[in-house]
Amino acid sequence: MPCWINFPHRSSPTIRVDFDRNDDQKSLSEWYRRPLRPHCDCKNDALQPLRLQIRRRVSNQAETYWLAAMPCQGGLHQRGCRFYSTSSFNPEGPGETTEAIREVQDGEHIITDIALDVRLGINPLGEHHNTGGRTRTRRGRPVRRQIRLRGLLRRLWIAAGLNKWSEKESNRRYSRIASDRLKEAMSDVICNGKPLAEIGIVLRHGLGFEAAQAQSLVDACQAAQSRALIISVLTAAPTQRLRRQDWNLSLEGADDASLYPVISDDCLGKWRDRFKTEAALLDSREGSVFFIGTARLNRWSPPNLLTVNTQDLPPSRYYADIEEYALMATSGDGSLIPVDSGYELRVAKRLMHDRRVFQKPLAAEDPRPGEIGLPDFRLCDTNGPQPMVMEVFGRSLADRVYQVRKRQKIAHNDERFGPDGWWQWDAAMGGDMPDFPPRT
């Protein structure tokens, strides 16, 4: 059965590689970071070539790379193609689950199927049957819960292991390595039926191959009839465009890729009210504020004046019309621990300074009314049988809802761990940060 893997090149013709040669580790490791995705030729009649992903496993310093079908696309390949697999899972199917996040078997892999509360699919006819929550519209079916973009970002953070800290992580959190870990976390995730490996991108400085990134993403999203999912770092407050009703977003690495993220007044909304901690961090230039957003991508080509030689034309530019977004404050490059307040940032920094082992618990779904929710941190290197709960109380007495939650949390922790069995800092009361419990 003839099966060729195509490795597209931006400047030179596509390289067609024979079936047996493509597990060559050296070339796969080079291709791993390139934005242009290889595709499989097994179906000549396919309207769009079937994109593949290059996967990586790191163990004991050894890295192994291999080619794989996109999640849930094994069944689209020709029988006999090495990427063909049968999978009973159909991401477009109704399903009976009400969970927002579920694990499903897809060929040899377990993939995470997530219902997001934002729209990803683009219907070419402009009709609107592909809403995020498919089950919502079907009468008599259970309503599936959905997570928000911020929940998705948290989920990816956990999958990438970025919410845990120990001293040996110190040199493993700079943009390139952290981006690879996020990319790997996305490779087994589908959201509203769309594989994140196909429509998702992590934009940072210095990842390489910037010029091809936007083009590749535009092509992939067009093929998947999807909006793009962009993860990046917001480097400055949005700025209003001259004489226009929309705003520029400064996303790290976007310029390098000739990608211009813009957002309308309506979609931006009152971002300083929605993301108070993040706005404060941007203003004080502390930490890093991560961005996650959905975007419609548009190619802008320079007007083709009098058929000049196409090689003389300036390159295309791309606009990303951001529709939905969320921000997440972190302790900054090198550590990337998510924080919910400036006080939490101080605690995280001191924990790292003291070389402690800890984690930041992250929930994909917000706690429901009456639920205690997760602790702010867990300290993992104390004497106790389990990690020690740490709470930072930071909001003023005027915030009634918060005060009720705070009292519930204190009562819950006192009862469960004993008054000395957990750590707390009532930062809003103006006190100094208490010492941390001793290390074993």
Ligand SMILES: [Zn+2]
């Ligand atoms: Zn194939």
